[in-house]
Amino acid sequence: MDDDGDLVFKALADPTRRFLLDLLFARDGRTLTELESELDMSRFGVMKHLRVLEGAGLVVTRRSGREKLHFLNPVPIRLIHDRWIDKYTERQASALAELKTELEND
């Protein structure tokens, strides 16, 4: 019953982790300490979340001295999209999604 994208979906299931992705989407290459400063949580909590995101491939890291830089990887997100939206219905889904976004900005 399990599938290979399991880690990705588990990673996305937590609001704190989604917020971390939002932060990295806005600006890449941040350190753990910098990300921690944006959250109301201990450093250990943030570290645990980043580890989950990295394990899922949603975040990739690069060490630079004593710092560890974090980058967003959009590929797993695109794979989710491709799993349940085929190329024929993509136009409709996209249009409806944009409509919903516009309606909410009123």
Added chain:
Amino acid sequence: MDDDGDLVFKALADPTRRFLLDLLFARDGRTLTELESELDMSRFGVMKHLRVLEGAGLVVTRRSGREKLHFLNPVPIRLIHDRWIDKYTERQASALAELKTELEND
């Protein structure tokens, strides 16, 4: 720290629920009993999962007599995509995702 897409991500976090979406992606309009026959789980378990999917808007239903028909709704999936993939990087993410899929089919 919570956000409005919370129900969608929670719904997608479970492999059984993703498999249900796969079944509905292949063919829409199935009843609870029909879906249950595809899973190695009690009817109650399947019902609980379908309720979560419906609450998240990933599945919409229509009653027909004593039956309840289930349909896949792709819009929430598209919204996930749009959250972390902007229109400039979409080409690259899409291309890499296709590449990964092709490589895995060898």
Added chain:
DNA sequence: AAGATAGGTGACCAGATGGTCACATGTCAA
């Protein structure tokens, strides 16, 4: 060298989640 800084590990606890069952309601068919 020594203190400060950035990151890491394992154990631990409260709360959420997945799955089952006994039981109940509404609908079809003979």
Added chain:
DNA sequence: TTGACATGTGACCATCTGGTCACCTATCTT
């Protein structure tokens, strides 16, 4: 109208998950 069928509810329990802490290692700076 009686029985079979399709779906629904609430309680219950084992397990997973989010978060914290005490303690540790590695790197920079002066």
